[in-house]
Amino acid sequence: MAKRALVNVTGKPATLMYPTTPAKQYDVSRGHIIIAIEDCIYCGNCQRHCVAQAITVDREARTWEIDRMRCVICGVCAEVCPKDCIFIEPDYPPSTVGSSVEFVQGPPAPPKEEKKPTAEE
Amino acid sequence: MIEQKHTIIEIEVADLLKKTEEYHKAGHRLVQIGTTPLGDRYEINYTFTTAWDFESLRITVHDGDEIPSISGIYWGAFIYENEIHDLFGITVNGMSIDFQGHLIETRIPTPFKNPPKITKVPKGGDA
Amino acid sequence: MSNRIVVPFGPQHPVLPEPIHLDLVLEDERVVEAIPTIGYVHRGLEKLVEKRDFKNYVLIAERICGICSFTHSVTYCNAIEHIMDIEVPPRAQFIRTIWMEYSRMHSHLLWLGLAADAMGFENLFMNAWRLREEILDDMEATTGGRVIQGTCKVGGIRRDIGDDKLGEMVDHLKKIRPLLEESNRIFTHDQTVRHRMRGLSVLSEKDAWDLGAVGPTARGSGCDMDVRSSGYSAYGELGFKPVTFSHGDCLDRCLVRSEEVLASVDLVGRAVAKMPDGPIEEKVTGNPEGEYFAFSEQPRGECLHYVRANGKKNIVRHRVRTPTFTNVPPLVKLLEGIELADVPVVVLTIDPCIGCCDR
Numbered sequence: 001m002a003k004r005a006l007v008n009v010t011g012k013p014a015t016l017m018y019p020t021t022p023a024k025q026y027d028v029s030r031g032h033i034i035i036a037i038e039d040c041i042y043c044g045n046c047q048r049h050c051v052a053q054a055i056t057v058d059r060e061a062r063t064w065e066i067d068r069m070r071c072v073i074c075g076v077c078a079e080v081c082p083k084d085c086i087f088i089e090p091d092y093p094p095s096t097v098g099s100s101v102e103f104v105q106g107p108p109a110p111p112k113e114e115k116k117p118t119a120e121e
Numbered sequence: 122m123i124e125q126k127h128t129i130i131e132i133e134v135a136d137l138l139k140k141t142e143e144y145h146k147a148g149h150r151l152v153q154i155g156t157t158p159l160g161d162r163y164e165i166n167y168t169f170t171t172a173w174d175f176e177s178l179r180i181t182v183h184d185g186d187e188i189p190s191i192s193g194i195y196w197g198a199f200i201y202e203n204e205i206h207d208l209f210g211i212t213v214n215g216m217s218i219d220f221q222g223h224l225i226e227t228r229i230p231t232p233f234k235n236p237p238k239i240t241k242v243p244k245g246g247d248a
Numbered sequence: 249m250s251n252r253i254v255v256p257f258g259p260q261h262p263v264l265p266e267p268i269h270l271d272l273v274l275e276d277e278r279v280v281e282a283i284p285t286i287g288y289v290h291r292g293l294e295k296l297v298e299k300r301d302f303k304n305y306v307l308i309a310e311r312i313c314g315i316c317s318f319t320h321s322v323t324y325c326n327a328i329e330h331i332m333d334i335e336v337p338p339r340a341q342f343i344r345t346i347w348m349e350y351s352r353m354h355s356h357l358l359w360l361g362l363a364a365d366a367m368g369f370e371n372l373f374m375n376a377w378r379l380r381e382e383i384l385d386d387m388e389a390t391t392g393g394r395v396i397q398g399t400c401k402v403g404g405i406r407r408d409i410g411d412d413k414l415g416e417m418v419d420h421l422k423k424i425r426p427l428l429e430e431s432n433r434i435f436t437h438d439q440t441v442r443h444r445m446r447g448l449s450v451l452s453e454k455d456a457w458d459l460g461a462v463g464p465t466a467r468g469s470g471c472d473m474d475v476r477s478s479g480y481s482a483y484g485e486l487g488f489k490p491v492t493f494s495h496g497d498c499l500d501r502c503l504v505r506s507e508e509v510l511a512s513v514d515l516v517g518r519a520v521a522k523m524p525d526g527p528i529e530e531k532v533t534g535n536p537e538g539e540y541f542a543f544s545e546q547p548r549g550e551c552l553h554y555v556r557a558n559g560k561k562n563i564v565r566h567r568v569r570t571p572t573f574t575n576v577p578p579l580v581k582l583l584e585g586i587e588l589a590d591v592p593v594v595v596l597t598i599d600p601c602i603g604c605c606d607r
Contacts, residue, residue, distance in 0.1 A: 004375060004430070014378050024385070028392040028407065051300065051307045074307045074398055075406075088392075127541050150457050153569040155554055166554070168541070173478040175541060197460040197577030218283070218580075225287035225606070232292060 029090035039085040046077035068100040127175035154201035192217035266602040282583040290606040313604040321400040327542035327555040340404040345482040355547035404529030445499040463549020468501035475545035570604035
C-alpha cells in the first residue's frame with residue numbers, strides 16, 4: 001500500500017474538471033433525443049412505444065413534444081420510427097430548473113395534388 | 122441455451138405443511154414463494170431445490186382464505202410471507218416474525234390484489 | 249442489571265449505501281436482536297406489465313437495479329425466449345456473456361470500495377473506484393451507457409461489437425490485471441483489514457443452506473452454490489469453476505468477491521478467443537403463451553424471474569426474486585451478538601442492493 005500511496009502523491013489526478021473540461025464520450029453514448037421534424041409524418045408510433053410516456057404527438061396541429069425529464073434515452077422511438085427521423089446524440093442535455101418540455105412545431109402540410117378532371121365534362 | 126428443468130405439483134392447502142417437512146428432511150433449500158393474481162383466484166408457488174432442478178408446490182386460494190406459515194420449518198420464509206400479506210392481502214397464520222403489514226408500506230393498501238368484480242347495470246335502472 | 253435500548257439504523261446513514269432500516273436492540277453495546285424494514289424504494293415495477301408490450305418491457309426490467317442491470321434483462325429475455333421457443337444465435341450468447349462479466353467486475357469493484365470505506369480505509373476505496381472507471385469506459389464504448397446498458401432484446405442483442413474492438417478490450421484488461429492483483433493482495437494480507445474483519449459474524453455452512461443465503465454470502469461459508477455451473481447462456485462452453493472459501497466470516501465473504509474479479513477477467517479472455525461469427529438477432533413474431541422460471545447468477549447471488557403469459561401482447565405476471573431479498577434472513581441472524589461499531593461492516597458484507605430487493 002505504501003508503494004501505491006507514493007505513486008498517487010507524485011502522479012496527476014485521476015479525475016476530470018467537469019464541466020470545464022467536457023465529459024468523456026464515445027460515438028454510441030446515449031445523451032439526448034432529437035428529431036428531424038421535416039420528415040416526420042405524425043403517425044404516433046413513437047408515442048405508443050415510449051417506455052416512459054414522454055412523447056406527445058398532435059396530428060392535426062403537426063406538433064411533437066418531448067418531456068426531457070421523463071425521457072430515459074432508451075432508444076425505442078428511434079427504432080420504431082417508420083421514417084427514421086429520430087436520432088440519439090451523445091451530448092448530455094444541460095441542467096434545467098422547472099419545466100423541461102420541449103415543443104417542436106412542424107412545417108405546414110404540403111398542398112394536396114389537384115385531382116385530375118373527370119373524362120366526362 | 123440449456124434446459125432448466127422445473128416441475129410443478131398441484132396440492133391442497135391442507136397438505137402444505139406435511140410436504141414441506143418432507144422436502145426439509147430430504148435436504149432441499151427454499152428458493153422462493155411467489156404469488157400470481159389471475160383475476161378470480163391466486164396461485165402460490167413454493168419452490169425447492171438441491172441443485173438446479175426446481176420442484177414447485179402450487180396451491181390455489183381465493184380472497185379471504187387463510188394459509189399456514191412454513192416459517193416453523195424454514196425460518197427464512199417470514200420475509201416472503203410478509204410480502205404476500207402486504208401486497209396481496211392474504212392472511213398467513215403463525216409467521217415467525219410478523220410485521221403486521223409494515224414491511225412494505227404503500228399509499229394504497231394491497232396494491233396487487235385482484236380487482237373486484239364489476240356488474241354493469243343498464244342505464245335507467247330497474248324501475 | 250443491564251437495560252435494553254433500541255437504536256434505529258438507517259435508512260439514511262453516512263456509511264450505509266442503501267436505504268434499509270434496522271432497529272437494533274442493544275444491551276450494553278452488544279446487539280441482541282435486529283429487526284429489518286424494507287420498502288423505502290418500492291416502485292411497484294411488476295405492475296407495469298399490464299401497460300407495456302412484452303418487447304418494450306425489457307427496458308423496464310433492466311431498470312430494477314442500477315448495478316446489476318444487464319443480468320436482469322438477460323434473465324427476462326431467457327424466460328420469454330424459452331416460452332416462445334426462440335433459438336438465440338451463438339454470437340449473441342457470447343456477447344451477452346461478455347457484458348454480464350463486465351457487469352460483475354464493476355459491481356464487485358464498487359463493493360470492494362464501499363467495504364474499505366466502511367472500515368475507514370479511504371485510500372483503498374478510491375483505488376478500487378479508479379480501477380472501476382477503466383471497466384466502465386469499455387462498457388460505454390460498446391453499449392452506450394455506463395450503468396444502464398439497454399442492448400439486450402428478445403431474440404438477441406441490439407448492437408454488435410467488432411472483432412478489433414474485442415481485441416482492444418482484452419488488451420486493456422491485460423494491462424490492468426496487475427493492478428487488480430495488487431488490490432487483491434491488499435485485501436488478503438493487510439493488517440488493518442484482517443483486524444477488522446477476521447473472525448467477525450461466522451455463518452456456518454448448514455445455517456447458510458437452511459436460511460436461504462445465496463451468492464458470495466453462501467460461498468464464503470463453503471457452500472458450492474453458483475448458477476453459472478449449470479451452463480446457461482455461453483457459460484457451458486467456457487469451463488467455469490466457482491470460488492469458495494471455508495471460514496464463513498466477513499473476511500472470507502470479502503475475498504470471494506475479490507477473487508471473482510480476477511476469474512471474470514479470465515472468462516472474458518476465453519470468450520473472446522472462442523467467439524463465433526454469425527447473426528446477432530432472431531426475428532420475433534407472435535405473442536408468448538405459457539410459464540417459465542429463468543434464473544441466472546447476478547453479482548450478488550442467484551436471481552429468479554418467473555414469467556407467465558396467456559397469448560396477449562401484455563404478459564400476466566412477472567415475478568422477480570432477487571438475491572438481496574433472500575439474504576435478509578441470514579443478515580438478521582448474523583447481527584446477533586456483535587458490537588454496535590461492527591454493524592456497518594456486517595451489513596455491507598451481504599452486499600445489499602435494496603433497489604433490487606424492493607422493486
